[in-house]
Amino acid sequence: MWDLAWQTTKTRLSGFVGAFVAILCGTALVAGCGVLMESGLRAGVPTQRYADAAVVVGGGQTVAPPGTGALDGQQVAEQATVPVTLTGAITAVPGVRGVVAEQSFPATVVTADGRPLTGPEGGQSLGHNWDAAVLAPFSLRDGRAPVGADEVVLDADLASRSGVTVGQRVKIAVRSAPVEFRVSGIAAPKTGDGLTRQSALFFSPEKATELAGIPGQAHAIGVLAEPGVTPGDLAEKISAAVGDKVTVATGVERSTVEFLDVSQTRMLLMALAGSFGGFALLIAVFVVASTLALVINQRRREFALLRAIAATPQQIRKLIGAETMIVASVAGVLGSGLGVAVGFGLRNAFGAIGVIPPDFELAISPIPLVAALVLGLGTARLAAWSASRRPSSIRPVEALGEAAVERRELGRVRLIVGCALVVTGLAGSMVPIFVRGEAGLAASGSSALVIVIGLGVLGPKVVALMTRLVGPVLNRTSRISGYLAAANSQANSRRLAAAVTPVMLAVSFALTMFYSQTSAAAARQEETVESTTADYVLASGTGGLSPEVAEAARRVPGVSAATPVVRTEVLNTVQEQDKLRVERYAAQGLDGAQVRGNVDPGVVSGKITDLTGNTVAMSESEADWYEKKVGDEVEFFFGDGAPAKLRLVATYTREQAFGRYVLPAELARAHTGDRMDDAVLVRQQPDADAAAVTAALNELAVRYPGLAVTPGSAVAAPANGQQDAQFYVNLVAVGVILGYVVISVANTLVMSTAQRSREFALLRLIGTTKRQVVRMMRFEALATVGVAALLGTVVAGIPLMLLNLGLRGTPLPSGTVTVFGGVIAGAILLGLVSLGLATRVALRSKPIEAIGLRE
Structure with missing residues (x-):
């Protein structure tokens, strides 16, 4: 079997180029993530103050x-x-x-x-x-x-x-x-x-x-x-x-x-490398499976002949698996070596956007490279098994008949699985309506991915439906080229689905990753502005504010309250079956006696003014999760790891603006590294001279260098370290994975077009001009990327709309429309360039010579 696989692979090298590139890039990404994960375990930056300490x-x-x-x-x-x-x-x-x-x-x-x-x-x-x-x-x-x-x-x-x-x-x-x-x-x-x-x-x-x-x-x-x-x-x-x-x-x-x-950074690297590597593996399975499906679809006659001469289904599967493993072995070895460069590139990218220290060193060993090779081979084998199921299951008596035309029906199991995934994804996209915060955000992103997988499983069926809608438009656009493009699209839905699925995945992934984060940031900012009623915000451009600033602001004539704000995080345990998991949550420190007129956290029980000494306020959802009521004792860990046991005095609803926990400012300050305030919110008396108060507050900047006075309406949402880091990580992930998908899709489109040289020759021999063929392919490219872009937009749009309804009360996502336009334009450009170049290369041969080429 391996000899036969080697012979067929050598004679069909061009057909395996797409699979080779997909496995190469996928293995390199996984290896790079493995390097980052290992570095999170045993790397760091050179120590400076302790260089001589053993x-x-x-x-x-x-x-x-x-x-x-x-x-x-x-x-x-x-x-x-x-x-x-x-x-x-x-x-x-x-x-x-x-x-x-x-x-x-x-x-x-x-x-x-x-x-x-x-x-x-x-x-x-x-x-x-x-x-x-x-x-x-x-x-x-x-x-x-x-x-x-x-x-x-x-x-x-x-x-x-x-x-x-x-x-x-x-x-x-x-x-x-x-x-x-x-x-x-x-x-x-x-x-x-x-x-x-x-x-x-x-x-x-x-x-x-x-x-x-x-x-x-x-x-x-x-x-x-x-x-x-x-x-x-x-x-x-x-x-x-x-x-x-x-x-x-x-x-x-x-x-x-x-x-x-x-x-x-060490913990962050392990977490993001694991999730990033998982995404890369998942997309690799999709891309490799789509590429192999296209290759196998082009070899229907070959496999039909083998079945007709008594080759067993197991032999067909073994042949496809052996061919794939030969290609995957070479691509995997090269990709693992390339993974070192990918690891350094990811480190530099994460360092440039501030997610990790730029001087963080990497630990290099063979372990992540070997692991990436094994995972790459496993991914290829899984994709080969998926792609080989159909040709191996054809009955010998039906084999040559099925090879003549593309089979349109999908198996019952595949239909059920695909529909179940789409329904599950749609159900998951509704979670943000009921659950706010990080959980809702995570559910929204995951649901889009599940829907994409479901549509990928149903690919030929979905594409056939879309092409029936697009066909009449193409027919009316061009009597010859448009008609041919519509006929090709409708007759070859499986071939079209192999190109549509990865483009749809790329569009959906890019839109979901970007707009979910911008929408979450907008929700935090909107809720912060809505809940902050202060007239002035005092902050420092060089770091924290001295705790003296709030007291000095209170002594300014015309000031009724000055509330210090200490932004921190707390840690708490979550019970999962037979073990505990520790989670980090955003928290703030406020002076309960000074909150009047400056902030409105949306208190639903208790009094926020009781926030003093060893007390705490919790968001309503957090208190419900831990089954806590006002007066109960709450246990968790401060940001520095010290255990806390505080009395609950209030619950509130606006957790996006204030975090899940609000502590007395003095207590929160005692458990931060610099023991300073992040801001001071100032409220002036109703009858005070606003100009005089502003001038007096500005004079504080002379006493406390770096102090800046801004209007209360300019208050900024508290930084959420985990979400901010995740946003920038997603930007890098989108860029890298989109690059991977673009390369793979370009290969798929070029490969599928190059194999149609006999079709182009036949069209030209019956009177179609070269220009009409080029226009036909241009229409096909627009149909391909148009369907992919539309499906990708819908897949991303449904969870994003529901996410924004849950977070902001509006279905419109927040963020610049330029990103959406750029993603769609990029998809269109990718299709036009890939198919255009491949078509022109295929049309170079004379029709009479091309029609005689073997398949």
Whole structure:
């Protein structure tokens, strides 16, 4: 069988080009996703502040309570801290040369002209205790270490940008109005003038502890090793000494303690690589199956003859499977190697849009490449099995008769499966009407995909129906070319379906991914504007706002309320059969005593003004899910992983604007990394002079550099980190997968057209001109992409309309219509160019020569 398969493959290489390209690109995508997933497990960025530390001990980086599945924990949303008391236990571990507890907090230099300086390229500017400088290590270039409470050491890059030297005084803001410090020294790391991700300021140990504001806690504990002691051995001993409630890191893992975005990136990479790779595999099955179906359909006579001379159905299936595996083996090996480049390309793309750090390194090993090869071969084998079912099931006595014309009917099982999938998808698209938030958004996207799969299964039937509608239009458009195009489309619905299905998938996928995210963002923004009744919004262009700003705004004459807003996330468990899963939810911190006149969360029970101390408010849907009522005790985890046990004081409806949990501002602030506010909402008194209040608020910007005052109507929706990241990930996914589909569809269209050279020759021999044939193919291309674009738009449109009805009360999706026009125009251009080029190539041969070519 393998010899026969090898011979048939060699003689039909052109017929397998489409399948080869589809498997090659699909395997490369899966391999690239595998590289990202492995990198999420064991890669990161080079550590900077802890470069000389053999081991770094930090707070717990994940929340995984007992009963949680191995992969069902969640990364903390805020920077976790570690108890300083652990330094004693670590010091006693054999092989430890030194232990330093490092404090880390936002500290911004303010220039003489009132301009706050961020870190390099807009990065962080952080203050630390001077004794932690040894961990990098930083060494003095000039001056001396800070001793007094008013002394500071700047890194050389920051000192240069601020224009100060040793002995001069500089203003520094640390969660307050800027305070003057004297520059006692200038330091630099081993290489360069500063760090690439952050600027560093060093204070005396006592002052740093005061400014950090977390008594008894530290950002991390750095451990220096004795000569000859390996970091791995030392880490094992330290883990035994400190227990499992903290993170003990060596090597590249140290960066996960140093940078919150690195620890979050690792979890994000595994999640998005898994979902992205799954999409790629699913689309690969579709594209490869469509391509193989087209190839096999063109070989109906060959398989009919084999059945007529007593070849068994199993032999036919084995032959098709063997041919496919030969092609897939070569394409899979090449695609796996190409996957490394795809992995780097995806990393660069995600880094460019801010989803992951641009300097995040990749881990490369043979494991994801081999896995991608196996999955690619499995995908090809599944597609071959699907495509071989029909030719292998023909009865020998009917074989040659069926080969003469294309079979129109679909099997009963296929009809039932296809209809069931379409109905399931339509039912799923109604979920956002009843369930809002991320669950409704996910259901909407999934339902569109299910409908596409269902229509793909019913492809020939659906295409036949559409061509019956399009046929009369083509007939009226052109008496000869239009008539021929309509007749071809109606007589070859299976061939047309092989081209329509992937184009429909691409159109639907692109529209659903883009407009579902823009609609969700619009819903958040609309609800935020509707629920915010403040007259002014105070925010900072350089980071968080000092907690002092809200108090200062309250003292402005004419101000009736100033509400601090702290945006964070919380984590809670969800019971799934016999295990727990941890989910992250958006949350806000508000001052219950100051919400009057500034926000309206849509309270349905309790009082939002009772939000003080150890209390919490929950969205109505969240409270119903956990069966909580006002007065009940609510348990969850703060963003930094600390457990919470708070009393429920109110429930509300506007969770898109406020998140699922609202905490007292002071409590929320205590569990964020910078312990600062994100905004302050200000309401003026009814009889106040608006101009005077505006002027007084603007004067606060002099005291707090970076502060901006905007009208309340300009309030922005709270950033939803997961949804924002998902939006950008989807943009990259759409681009990559559309590129894959475009290549595959172009191959399919070119291949199907190139095989029609005898048909074109016959048309020309009976009097049809070359120009009429070209016009006929142009009409066929328009019919193909027109049907695909229409079906893709309807498939995406139904879930999107229902999603917007559930989220925004209107069926019209939010977002620029340019994207829709671009997707449709791209589909039309793809069809015209692919079929046009292939037709012109097929028409080069003389008709009398082409009519004699074998099939």
